[in-house]
Amino acid sequence: MPETIPELPSSPVPGLIPTLNNTGWMTESLDRLSQDFAAYAGGIRGESLDIGCAYGIATLAALEQGARVLAADLDARHLEILAGRTPAEHRGRLRTQVASLPDVDFAPGRFGAILAARVLHFLPPAGVTLTLYKMFQWLEPGGRLYVVCDSPYVGPWRDAAPEYERRKSQGCPWPGLVIDYHRYLPEQARAASPTFIHPMDPDVLRRACGQLGFEVLEAAWLEGGTRYRSPRDHAGVVARRPG
Ligand SMILES: C[S@@+](CC[C@H](N)C(=O)[O-])C[C@H]1O[C@@H](n2cnc3c(N)ncnc32)[C@H](O)[C@@H]1O
Structure with missing residues (x-):
């Protein structure tokens, strides 16, 4: 019997492919910082990590380079589909x-970019803090971290943006956290969705990386990849482990 290669699921939304585990969608086009990651990873000798x-x-773009x-x-099902999509010359x-x-x-100093x-x-x-702390250790000295998060202005939780803005104006360190996420979802979508969601902005990412010892090279709002895109769909940071 020939081996069946699992395929990408079909999508009702142009520009986005649904995940198989109800953790949102994968974009079909890369945001600016993910493009930078792919180019940077293509230019270094060490291994890079693409997590989530x-x-x-982004992995396919980096392999291409x-x-x-x-x-x-x-x-694991996402990874099987990725393996099946990877051209033989890059495997x-x-x-x-x-x-x-x-x-x-992962072992300390293992990756040139994440x-x-x-x-x-x-x-x-x-x-988030524990993950960034670990990522600092996983990078080799001089290695680069690229993080992109959904912002408070995209997704079903955008109706909570006024509350994010109120908390931010009061100096809350994590103003985007939505602990009652289900409130913003249609009833039939609730059971399969996370109970909270934690969109972030560039200031939050800059502060969180800086406090852990990263040198922050850039923190910015990013446009999404769908036809509904707006300039503040995502927040991104590029940071370097000094060394
Ligand atoms: C919204 S998709 C993003 C996919 C892609 N990186 C992009 O930018 O389009 C989130 C992905 O992260 C994975 N994920 C969610 N929570 C995770 C966690 N705690 N650890 C590792 N991966 C996770 C999901 O399985 C899913 O494939």
Whole structure:
């Protein structure tokens, strides 16, 4: 019997592919910082990590540019689809691993670059801090971290943006946290969705990285990749482990 290669699920939304585990969607086009990650990873000798990679939009772009990539995700089915989508000439530079943030551990100094694109907003503040702390250790000195999160202005939780803005004006360190996420979802979507969501802005990412010893190279709002895109769909940071 010929081996069946699992395929990308079909999508009702142009520009987005649904995940298989109700953790949102993978974009079909790369935001600006994920493009920068792919180019940077392609230019270094060491291995790079793409965590929360889903079906590997950024991993495939990095492999295309010569990178060695460890693609990691919570869901093994996403990684199987990624492996099936990877052109044969790049497969020798791809490894995959099921991994859950913030619990996963890698050896210190293991990666030259790390991308976490649109995954950290599934973690509460303590989980974000622990993940960034670990990522600092996983990077070699001089290595680069690229983080992209969904912002308070996108997704079903955008109705909570006025509350985010109120908390931010009062100096709250994690003003985007939505602890009653189900309130913003239609009833039929609630059972399969996370109970909270933690969108972030560029100031939050800059502060969180800076406090852990990263040198922050850039923190910015980013436009999404769908036809509904707006200039503040995502928040991103590029940070460097000094060394
Ligand atoms: C919204 S998708 C983002 C996919 C892709 N990086 C992008 O930017 O389009 C989130 C992905 O992160 C994974 N994920 C969610 N929570 C995670 C966690 N705690 N640890 C590792 N991966 C996680 C999901 O399985 C899913 O594939």
